[in-house]
Amino acid sequence: MGSSVEAQPQGTGPQGTGKAAGGRSAQLAHTGLRHGWTTGACATAASTAAYTALLSGEFPDPVTITLPKGQTPSFALAVEELAAGRTSAMAGVVKDAGDDPDVTHGALVRATVRALPAGSGIVFRAGPGVGTVTRPGLPLDVGEPAINPVPRQLMREHLREVAGRYGMAAGGAPDVEVEISVDHGEEIARSTWNPRLGILGGLSILGTTGIVVPYSCSAWIDSIRRGVDVARAAGRRHVAGCTGSTSEKVAVALHHLPEDALLDMGDFAGAVLKYLRRHPVERLTVCGGFAKLSKLAAGHLDLHSARSQVDKGFLAELARQGGADEALAGAVAEANTGLAALQLCAAAGVPLGDLVAARAREESLAVLRGAPVAVDVICIDRAGMVVGRAEPRGPGETGRGEPLG
Numbered sequence: 008m009g010s011s012v013e014a015q016p017q018g019t020g021p022q023g024t025g026k027a028a029g030g031r032s033a034q035l036a037h038t039g040l041r042h043g044w045t046t047g048a049c050a051t052a053a054s055t056a057a058y059t060a061l062l063s064g065e066f067p068d069p070v071t072i073t074l075p076k077g078q079t080p081s082f083a084l085a086v087e088e089l090a091a092g093r094t095s096a097m098a099g100v101v102k103d104a105g106d107d108p109d110v111t112h113g114a115l116v117r118a119t120v121r122a123l124p125a126g127s128g129i130v131f132r133a134g135p136g137v138g139t140v141t142r143p144g145l146p147l148d149v150g151e152p153a154i155n156p157v158p159r160q161l162m163r164e165h166l167r168e169v170a171g172r173y174g175m176a177a178g179g180a181p182d183v184e185v186e187i188s189v190d191h192g193e194e195i196a197r198s199t200w201n202p203r204l205g206i207l208g209g210l211s212i213l214g215t216t217g218i219v220v221p222y223s224c225s226a227w228i229d230s231i232r233r234g235v236d237v238a239r240a241a242g243r244r245h246v247a248g249c250t251g252s253t254s255e256k257v258a259v260a261l262h263h264l265p266e267d268a269l270l271d272m273g274d275f276a277g278a279v280l281k282y283l284r285r286h287p288v289e290r291l292t293v294c295g296g297f298a299k300l301s302k303l304a305a306g307h308l309d310l311h312s313a314r315s316q317v318d319k320g321f322l323a324e325l326a327r328q329g330g331a332d333e334a335l336a337g338a339v340a341e342a343n344t345g346l347a348a349l350q351l352c353a354a355a356g357v358p359l360g361d362l363v364a365a366r367a368r369e370e371s372l373a374v375l376r377g378a379p380v381a382v383d384v385i386c387i388d389r390a391g392m393v394v395g396r397a398e399p400r401g402p403g404e405t406g407r408g409e410p411l412g
Contacts, residue, residue, distance in 0.1 A: 052070050061089075062169065114191070138207055237267050261393075290399060329359060368397040
């Protein structure tokens with residue numbers, strides 16, 4: 008497909024160190040599925056190649072980038088174009104999603120880099136096929152191109168490195184416009200949640216690690232079970248089920264858990280709880296994004312967006328329990344996203360995050376059916392800030408709707 012992938016070695020520890028590992032790394036290896044790369048990683052590779060050509064006249068091909076966790080994949084360029092006089096340069100990378108059934112697999116992600124006047128800094132633009140934010144409640148302001156914060160930061164870092172390599176903008180940001188586009192992106196976006204979220208005109212450029220983790224339901228659930236087995240065999244009394252890499256970092260920071268006590272739960276909360284019901288440990292920490300854990304709080308055990316959605320009516324009822332008046336409850340029910348609902352309540356002093364965490368804990372204990380497992384819950388926002396907590400409780404200790412922080 009025009010993309011060269013440097014895969015993480017299978018069956019080894021983080022970043023291919025060769026060290027055997029439990030937890031998340033062991034789970035990823037156990038699935039036997041091939042990783043892919045996010046649109047954010049592809050945009051970073053394309054913008055790095057384009058800016059290199061703008062300064063040097065030559066496109067690096069393949070172009071190598073460094074991801075947030077240190078992996079260094081290389082990407083072949085599918086298209087390249089250097090304008091006369093080097094006024095702009097464009098490079099494109101075909102996204103390879105690995106074995107994940109991602110709607111953006113095979114999409115051509117282009118970056119066009121243009122020089123700007125001194126002092127402009129790095130300016131991001133949405134090109135054809137990349138959406139624009141039109142409603143609040145997302146991690147970007149209304150009117151901004153739908154290029155998420157982590158991909159923006161990754162591109163900034165790589166563009167600064169290229170600028171330094173060629174003696175430009177020493178110690179500071181180069182002055183360039185970076186336009187990201189995706190061929191047929193507006194059409195592809197109709198198969199995503201973007202239109203409902205108010206992201207119009209195309210796709211979002213996403214990714215917190217740069218890596219697309221493939222989700223075969225059966226393989227991933229089996230990997231969760233093996234993760235529990237590894238933890239129990241190592242004598243771990245406390246494990247954490249996390250929805251992704253950001254929540255995993257939070258769980259480690261708060262509880263100092265070793266790697267083999269970490270379960271990459273992903274969307275499969277039910278798989279973690281049901282297996283621990285039969286193979287208990289003393290304590291389970293459930294840590295994840297507020298929106299995902301609001302689904303667990305509402306009784307959903309599969310947190311994937313295709314199979315469960317954030318219920319704003321449910322959040323409104325929880326807000327009422329937390330002291331919200333009818334005006335605020337109505338605003339929560341009509342909010343664009345779970346994050347927007349959370350922000351409305353935070354501004355009014357209503358602890359919606361704690362209420363969601365407490366209800367998620369109760370639902371977890373209900374699935375555990377009296378198994379000797381104490382559960383605590385941590386809700387985070389997209390930046391990894393804790394926005395809600397429910398302290399550990401075991402079977403028979405539940406108190407519906409009571410937040411403990």
